[in-house]
Amino acid sequence: NSKGVIFDLDGVIVDTARYHYLAWRKLANDLGFDITETQNEELKGVSRVASLEKILGWGNVSLSQDEFMEQMAIKNDNYLSYISTMTAKDILPGVSKVLDFLTENEIPFALGSASKNARGILEKINLYHRFSAIVDGNNVSKAKPNPEVFLIAAKELEMAPSNCIVFEDSVAGVQAANAANMVSIGIGEKSVLNEADHVFSDFTKIEIEFIKNLVTR
Ligand code: G6P
Numbered sequence: 312n313s314k315g316v317i318f319d320l321d322g323v324i325v326d327t328a329r330y331h332y333l334a335w336r337k338l339a340n341d342l343g344f345d346i347t348e349t350q351n352e353e354l355k356g357v358s359r360v361a362s363l364e365k366i367l368g369w370g371n372v373s374l375s376q377d378e379f380m381e382q383m384a385i386k387n388d389n390y391l392s393y394i395s396t397m398t399a400k401d402i403l404p405g406v407s408k409v410l411d412f413l414t415e416n417e418i419p420f421a422l423g424s425a426s427k428n429a430r431g432i433l434e435k436i437n438l439y440h441r442f443s444a445i446v447d448g449n450n451v452s453k454a455k456p457n458p459e460v461f462l463i464a465a466k467e468l469e470m471a472p473s474n475c476i477v478f479e480d481s482v483a484g485v486q487a488a489n490a491a492n493m494v495s496i497g498i499g500e501k502s503v504l505n506e507a508d509h510v511f512s513d514f515t516k517i518e519i520e521f522i523k524n525l526v527t528r
């Protein structure tokens with residue numbers, strides 16, 4: 312088979328996007344301002360450092376290098392405490408059905424995430440061993456919308472980028488997939504993810520027939 316599939320993690324396989332938002336919001340609140348859901352869309356898919364830089368810009372707050380590092384650590388500790396009880400039950404509805412279809416049909420799939428917590432989360436939800444390749448925030452130097460993360464994943468899958476299909480919940484991630492010349496499938500709101508080739512509100516709306524057509528085309 313000549314197709315490969317690449318999944319983003321946060322907001323695609325698990326609902327961690329919500330916890331990233333809660334942790335960033337707490338950080339902003341503690342610094343004396345708030346962030347909106349609309350602003351949060353700009354944080355999805357964006358690395359920890361770049362996210363904090365954006366947030367501080369919104370709040371017009373400047374921190375010393377040490378304070379910046381400290382806030383990053385606090386945010387991550389809060390985030391990890393929010394997801395500490397996560398198990399395989401937290402895999403989003405409809406995701407397992409798609410992974411099972413891919414496995415049964417020997418279509419390799421990879422993870423392409425900006426998160427440095429990705430491997431730990433995959434272990435928690437018992438999916439670590441299912442992925443042919445895992446590319447995460449520890450393996451990339453250029454954040455989405457740069458296509459680097461997906462291009463490395465394609466290379467590890469030994470697939471041409473144009474034969475890869477990407478599932479993403481973020482604007483930056485959809486742009487990264489498009490820049491990599493891959494098929495982009497947005498998971499979320501069509502009005503937000505309007506640059507994606509296809510958009511579904513969640514995995515329960517995706518028919519296996521649709522996946523079959525994509526991977527056999
Ligand atoms: C993903 C999420 C972002 C998160 C980033 C870094 O891209 O969508 O919300 O900030 O990963 O995650 P990390 O777990 O390394 O802080």
Ligand code: MG
Pocket residue numbers: 319320321322323328355356479480481484
């Ligand atoms: Mg995401």
